Amino acid sequence: MSKYWSHITKRIEPYVPGEQPRSTSVIKLNTNENPYPPSPKVLDAIRQHINEDLKLYPSPTADDLKQAIAKYFNVNEKQVFVGNGSDEVLAFSFLAFFNPGRDILFPDITYSFYPVYANLYGLNYREISLTEDFTIPVEQFYDAPGGVIFPNPNAPTGIALTLESIERILKHNREKVVIVDEAYIDFGGDTAVSLIPKYENLLIIQTLSKSRSLAGMRIGFALGNEQLIEGLERIKNSFNSYTLDRLSLAAGKVAIEDVDYFNETREKIMATRERVAKELKNLSFHVLDSKANFLFIRHDTVPSKHIYEKLKEQGIYVRYFKKMRIDQFIRVTIGTETEMDSFIQAVKSIVQN
Amino acid sequence: MSKYWSHITKRIEPYVPGEQPRSTSVIKLNTNENPYPPSPKVLDAIRQHINEDLKLYPSPTADDLKQAIAKYFNVNEKQVFVGNGSDEVLAFSFLAFFNPGRDILFPDITYSFYPVYANLYGLNYREISLTEDFTIPVEQFYDAPGGVIFPNPNAPTGIALTLESIERILKHNREKVVIVDEAYIDFGGDTAVSLIPKYENLLIIQTLSKSRSLAGMRIGFALGNEQLIEGLERIKNSFNSYTLDRLSLAAGKVAIEDVDYFNETREKIMATRERVAKELKNLSFHVLDSKANFLFIRHDTVPSKHIYEKLKEQGIYVRYFKKMRIDQFIRVTIGTETEMDSFIQAVKSIVQN
Incomplete structure (x- = not known):
């Protein structure tokens, strides 16, 4: 101290x-x-960007990367936010959508960074116990006082929720933001991206660290309603104008494109x-x-x-x-x-x- | 809204x-x-790191980069903090050392991100007017209620303070953190690094974006007493475990070494x-x-x-x-x-x- x-x-x-x-x-x-x-195309793309332009700031709006992500998920570019790993995107999200004094709900067994973010910003939270078989008790996430966050699939259990369960949580929290942390979604779960048009309170966070083999480059992103993305942009632009460097931007774009x-x-x-x-x-x-x-x-x-x-x-x-x-x-x-x-x-x- | x-x-x-x-x-x-x-050696170092290791997380402690910086400035490695550009280091510093309700002092004409950080964290601040000739009125930074931050040289004026003036501000704020933002120090000003052993309240922030031609790679750092650096590490580790990717870590190290x-x-x-x-x-x-x-x-x-x-x-x-x-x-x-x-x-x- x-x-x-x-x-x-x-x-x-x-x-x-x-x-x-x-x-x-x-x-x-x-x-x-x-x-x-990582994909050989990604390594090539990085190589091509090693030149004197590294003296210049990266794009503060990361448009090329956002466009690639938007195209892949068939969403609008304004529904995409990018950050320095999904950890940074999560940190921004806690600040952007949650207020002190109102409990955020997340599972008791989950990504252990969630309570850390909450403490950092002085936010209150309540941990919901997983059932005996380590599944998420969906009803207990209804009417969350401050908002909801959970990973799908959950970590460290690996157990996934169905889209139908996620939709029930969204429906019962219309006035609060529900964050679905899809860090591991590409290994067998169902992404909630299709629910974005129906639920303006849904924020999905993904990362290129796992399924795109790019943990070393620190690239994460969020998908959601334009209002939510604008909220994240406001926080990011009050924190650091350029959160992704030129080589990460180049790597991320090609990693998304090489399906x-x-x-x-x-x-x-x-x-x-x-x-x-x-x-x-x-x-x-x-x-x-x-x-x-x-x-x-x-x-x-x-x-x-x-x-x-x-x-x-x-x-x-x-x-x-x-x-x-x-x-x-x-x-x-x-x-x-x-x-x-x-x-x-x-x-x-x-x-x- | x-x-x-x-x-x-x-x-x-x-x-x-x-x-x-x-x-x-x-x-x-x-x-x-x-x-x-950037230095040709920096570009070479990045090239050498484009390999399959990019699938792995970077070092969360960034030891190699910290060691290079410590060696260059002749300080201890525990007196070095690194971040995603000096903007992120500044953002962490506001959170690490300043409390709501006590005015932080900074010049009225200065880096316009300072009031943005203060607002982000609900911190109070008072802007001290520069003199008629745009210099910093040193005495008005004495006994700051919450802490002090100013760039040296100041931006956008470019005018530098002498080390003697900086020392007076440090002496008159022994109980508060004084942040000297040395983003532009390498173009003719005198760095305050030599004052670190004497003033445990001194935090110096620098960047590789300007004098090392690496704006595109997002590398900033802080130097100061070990307690201050530990405070920054606590904040960073509550926000994002890995703020610098593998290529930035490699680039930064060689950029510091190529004197x-x-x-x-x-x-x-x-x-x-x-x-x-x-x-x-x-x-x-x-x-x-x-x-x-x-x-x-x-x-x-x-x-x-x-x-x-x-x-x-x-x-x-x-x-x-x-x-x-x-x-x-x-x-x-x-x-x-x-x-x-x-x-x-x-x-x-x-x-x-």
Whole structure:
């Protein structure tokens, strides 16, 4: 604590991201990155932008990237907001749409950055307990005092809500913003984009970090009614005129446009996920039904913390959350086939000893 | 106005950056970019990082970049914070060190983003009038209720404070944070870095956008006492785990390390500035004494708005501020020798007609 810190700085409890080990020999299944490289077209596009124009500011409005996103989702360009990773887009959204004194609702087991944002801005929130089987109890999100946010699929469970459930939440919160955080939507869930014309209170947030293999470039975006997007622009333009650099703008555009590569890699990941889930079940793991690029698993007899530590000793990083109800689980990002073979082998030797 | 906007979203007045014309044929002297390209070593470093690792998150702690900055300034790595342009570092600083209800002091004529940040966070501020000759009245920054921020050199005047003046402001605000925004320090001012060991309330903010020709890559940083840096880290880690992407981290490191290129280009800019200032004086311009990469000028008889508009017609962009006391000036970024020759020719024909 320093006497120079503001009340806010003293109050907050910062988020702690998963480890980024420096060693390249580890198998990194701990931060839900994509195991496949970015599209070769994306790497080419970046190369083409390495020139003296880097001395100039990027476009403050990021029109080219917004246009590509709008075209892909068949929405209007004014329904698109872009930011420095979906984390920044989320941070802006909390400030843009939520007011202190009125509880925001989100699940008790979810992306652990949500309470951090709320604390940063002095916003109140209420955590809604997931059901016994770790699904979102839809009715409990009705008539939220301040607004709603949840990931679909949820993290770290990987379980997805149906569009019909999401629509019920939207219908019962017409006066409040409902944020659907679709960071993992491309691995099997149904995006809520089709609901935008019907629900002006719907904000969808996505990222290029997962399904487009661009975690290293920090590109996130939001889709929603023009009024909501304008609100985000107001906040962004009161914070930083240029949140995406020239190379991220170039990379993002081509990543969205290269649909074939995107489909090919995400399908590979989904296939690997199903294969690994089956093998884990054969090893007496309880495996939640995941529509994300990770699996949330618990062994019948061996404690998760033990598995987590033993795996780490062998250079395999997974994520363990020391938190009530989920401290018996580990979250395992889906890697390449080869990486998952090593993972399965390692896990087998741990649980069978 | 939308019913979905938070009170803050409704209240704020976003910052408006200088125009970024798409045409490449214009002479762009309006946003204080560097006319020289980034160091060739920087471009090489970026190229080397275009590979499949872009699928992985960047380092959340940005250690390599921090180390390079620490080494250059001969400070400890824990005295360095990095962010997505100095705008983001400024935005974090307002939140980290200032509290609502206590006036922050800054000059009335200064970087117009300061009141925007204050409004974003509901902070109070008092604008201190510059003296008749546009210098900062040092004594009026003593005993600031909430803290102090000013650019050195100031923008858009370009006038620098002496280190002795800065030290007086620091001495008279021991309990409050004093932020010295050194965005333009490398063009002739004296950095306050040497005062860090003596003043734990001093935060210095710099950018690679100007003197390192990297506006397109969004890299800013802060230097100060470890407590202040820790405060900034707390805010950043409650907002976005990874604010700099992999390519910006690589570019920033090499840009700081290539001291020869840095010195060569900034010296060229300073020489051009002095030459242009002299020629403008010969054309009956009043030219403020600039230690920045721009000149703030007023003609004896021809209105600035007219000059601004006529220049624009000829494809030469400068910046005009429609604001009391300075609406008789234009701000002209120092370009290459050739660009400034074109500028002088154009201005000559405007003021002599």
